[in-house]
Amino acid sequence: MKKNIELYFDTELSDFFRVKSGISYPLDRRASIKDIIEAQGVPHTEVGEIFVDDRPVNFSFIASGGQKVIIKAVQAPFEIFKPSLLRPNSFKNMRFVVDVNVGKLAPLLRMMGYDTFFDNELRDKEIVLLAHEQKRVVLSRDRALLKHGLIEFGRLIRSQKSDEQLKEVTAFFGLNCEMIYTRCMRCNHLLREVKKEQIVHRLEPKTKKYFYRFSICHGCDRIYWPGSHWEKLNKLMKIARIC
Ligand SMILES: [Zn+2]
Incomplete structure (x- = not known):
């Protein structure tokens, strides 16, 4: 006789991933709950909590027939710095x-x-x-x-x-703008402030005339100043109401 488990996805997951909630899943192989959830089209990165018969479990849990599984979406702001049952290896940096x-x-x-x-x-x-x-x-x-x-x-x-x-x-x-304009958009290296006289020979006449504060990239040597490369992206961030 085939054994089944019942899978209940919360609305956020079932709506976005178009997966039915309350489906009966046949346990015809030994599979972790992670594999069973992902077989429905939902990547594990989108799962915040899993309850089996009202008990929280981790991704490697092996279900047995007749159990009821509730799958909840991960909630914002996603806490990556604290270990959790599903993600015991928390991160130290947001990279x-x-x-x-x-x-x-x-x-x-x-x-x-x-x-x-x-x-x-x-x-x-x-x-x-x-x-x-x-x-x-x-x-x-x-x-x-x-x-x-x-x-x-x-x-x-x-x-x-x-x-x-x-x-x-x-x-x-939950990102913030505390580190804005400290990194090179092109190569990802950190920027450092540089005195105008050190790079003045590399500037176009208009830039030389109107700008006073400059940064330079450790990696690719690109020079940055307010209103140059950042202008277009600044506009975009304003539209998105971020910084
Ligand atoms: Zn660079």
Whole structure:
């Protein structure tokens, strides 16, 4: 006789992932609750709590027939610094790795000062390993990628527009603007302030005339000043009402 368990997804998960709540799932193989949930199309990164017969369990729990499983969505702001039952290996820093399908997030998060790795040639396997080894949060629109067990923290980005995506990430991870303009948008290295006379020979006449405060990138040697590279992105952040 086949054994079944009942799966109940909360509304947030069932609406977004179009998965039915209250389904009967046949236990025809030995599988962890993580695998069973992900077989319904919901990556583990989106799950905040799991209850089996009203008891909280972790992702490796093996269900047996007749049990009732409640799956709750992760809630914002996502607490990545505190260990929890589902995610005992908490992080010490808010660092990201951005998948190619949300690549426009990289310069925006860097502008806010957050260490954000992005390389459009990185394959899924490499993203997973990088996230695991460097303890980075994975941002992606690829559900299959976020199902990988080595990914501790991640977020499936809902919007396709970069200002909305930034708004999503900022709200979901409780980001702030305390480190704004401290990191290079292009290469992710930290910036340092530089005296105008040290770089004046590299400036265009108008920049030389109207600007006084400059920063330089440790990595790629690019020079930054208010109102230059940041202008367009600043506008975008205002639209998204972030900083
Ligand atoms: Zn740079």
